[in-house]
Amino acid sequence: MVSISSLAELKAVKAELEKIRESEPALFEIWLHVIHLTRQLQFKYHYMGCLITNEDPGKYAPRSVQSSVISMYQNEVRALMEKNGAEKLKDLLKKYPKIGYNKISLLSLGQTPESLVGVSVA
Structure with missing residues (x-):
């Protein structure tokens, strides 16, 4: 999937991620x-x-x-989605499809919006 992101969009995502981090620290972890x-x-x-x-x-x-590894991974994702506030995260991912899950993940890990501007292929 090709994603194109502007600096303004990336900064908006970063700000929303920070709000989630502050309001739902357990979810963010x-x-x-x-x-x-x-x-x-x-x-x-x-x-x-x-x-x-x-x-x-x-x-x-x-x-x-192996199916056991995929099952374990899916259980971890399911545990994430069962936490309080998980809808905020889901909504954020759906709100910015042009940015892509890759860049949203990298922003969550602390990369700067400036380092992620432009086109990427997932």
Whole structure:
């Protein structure tokens, strides 16, 4: 998936993420856990985002991965979505489809909006 993002959009996402971090710290910690898990398992951020937003992950679903690993990962995402305030996170992901799950995840991890401006391919 190709995503194009402007600096203004990235700053808006960063501000919304900071609001979630402040208002729902437990949720944000689990969100970071899921992002790190996604990276460690070398899954696509788009797969993670689709699971959170109830979209079809299609070609972004992991291939050649044991079903037990996929099941464990899906359980972690499900635990995230069962936390108080999870709808705020889901709404944020749905609100900025042009930015993409990859850049939203990187902003959550502390990257600056300025470092993410432009086109990226997920």
